[in-house]
Amino acid sequence: MADPYQNLGVSRDATADDIRKAYRTLAKKHHPDLNPGNKEAEARFKEVATAYAIVGDEAKRALFDSGKIDASGAEQKAPNARQTYRQHAEAEPGFKYERHWGGDGVDEDDLFAGLFAEHARRAAARGSDIHYTFSVDFVDAAVGAKRRVVMADGKALDVTIPAGLADGQTLRLRGQGNPGHNGAPAGDALLVVHVKPHPVFRREANDIRSTLPVTLAEGMAGAKVAVQSITGTINVTVPKGSSTGTILRLRGKGIVAHGGSGDHLVELQVILPPAPDDDFVKAVADWEAKHPYNPRAGLGDQP
Numbered sequence: 001m002a003d004p005y006q007n008l009g010v011s012r013d014a015t016a017d018d019i020r021k022a023y024r025t026l027a028k029k030h031h032p033d034l035n036p037g038n039k040e041a042e043a044r045f046k047e048v049a050t051a052y053a054i055v056g057d058e059a060k061r062a063l064f065d066s067g068k069i070d071a072s073g074a075e076q077k078a079p080n081a082r083q084t085y086r087q088h089a090e091a092e093p094g095f096k097y098e099r100h101w102g103g104d105g106v107d108e109d110d111l112f113a114g115l116f117a118e119h120a121r122r123a124a125a126r127g128s129d130i131h132y133t134f135s136v137d138f139v140d141a142a143v144g145a146k147r148r149v150v151m152a153d154g155k156a157l158d159v160t161i162p163a164g165l166a167d168g169q170t171l172r173l174r175g176q177g178n179p180g181h182n183g184a185p186a187g188d189a190l191l192v193v194h195v196k197p198h199p200v201f202r203r204e205a206n207d208i209r210s211t212l213p214v215t216l217a218e219g220m221a222g223a224k225v226a227v228q229s230i231t232g233t234i235n236v237t238v239p240k241g242s243s244t245g246t247i248l249r250l251r252g253k254g255i256v257a258h259g260g261s262g263d264h265l266v267e268l269q270v271i272l273p274p275a276p277d278d279d280f281v282k283a284v285a286d287w288e289a290k291h292p293y294n295p296r297a298g299l300g301d302q303p
Contacts, residue, residue: 004051004064004071012065016058023052024168024192027133034135052131060128073128127178127187134191138198141165142208142230142255149191157189163256164206167195200228206255206262211269212248214238219246219270229253229264236266244270 005012008022026048028034035041054073055061063069068076134149144163150156157176165171170192177187202209212227222240226233229250236248246268254262273280 002047002051002071004054007047007051008055010055016056019052019056023048023056023131024133027052027131027192028194031133031135049131053128056131057129125181126184127180129187130177130189132189132191133194135194135196136161136165137196138201138203139230141167141193141195142201142203144256151189159191161193165193165195166203167193169193201230203255206257208254208262208264210264210266212236212266213269213271214242216270216272219243219268227266238268242268242270244268 005014008019008026010019010022014022027045030041030045030048032038032042032045050072053060054064054069054071060069060073064071070076130151130153132149132151136145136147140147140161142163144165145161147159147161148156149159157173159171159173161171170190173189173191175186176189179186200210208230210228212225214223214225217223218225218238219242220240222242223238224235225238227236227248227250231253234250234253236250238248239246248266248268250264250266252261253264
């Protein structure tokens with residue numbers, strides 16, 4: 001099995017943060033949901049997940065680096081296991097079968113009793129964690145939802161998406177990882193969430209931003225118009241004399257967070273008619289001639 005560091009494309013002295021970033025990048029690239037029917041991507045995704053399960057876990061990484069487990073997580077035989085017999089064979093005549101550990105003599109019964117106790121302790125090991133990446137819709141992440149996620153191994157999990165979930169956050173499902181050994185608890189499922197972009201909304205901290213097109217008449221005279229929010233359609237008032245760039249603040253209509261909610265900031269965009277006729281153009285020009293103004297005032301030396 002390939003070295004987990006090589007599978008993740010990191011050096012053996014990489015920091016935990018570097019390893020986590022490499023895993024997220026590769027997991028997103030090769031995720032089965034983003035590569036439907038691509039067996040090579042699916043196989044690569046499993047390799048990356050297995051590698052991260054080893055070196056992404058501090059305890060398992062230490063065991064792997066010291067040679068106590070291999071790249072699959074299986075325990076390696078202790079390199080000194082055969083030395084007991086060699087030392088006995090090379091001992092002087094009449095030497096009693098024993099080995100000195102830390103300067104104290106340990107006879108055969110004590111030695112093997114200790115080895116069996118150590119084996120039993122290691123055999124009862126907590127199951128390894130499963131690492132997985134999945135995507136959620138922008139609105140589901142903003143307001144919360146329940147979704148069923150199918151893992152790479154075919155296991156289906158019901159996941160509660162908390163309101164306000166941000167892109168890149170990790171959800172921990174305790175006990176949903178690989179089973180433990182000899183009665184030890186199962187590992188956890190760690191789900192890294194990718195929030196899909198939205199065609200209308202964008203998130204800034206706990207605020208939602210969007211753009212609302214309005215007609216020239218609506219901007220000039222004011223109007224009541226409908227605007228799309230993360231919780232549904234809301235009627236808003238466009239103030240008289242609004243220009244492109246005017247911001248309408250919908251308080252409390254942003255991301256729900258601890259201690260309160262963000263706002264929804266709606267930026268108006270005044271749209272001219274697609275094909276104004278000569279009468280419209282002349283009327284606007286005549287009005288501007290009688291009421292001149294400079295929209296570029298304050299922009300330095302521009303006329």
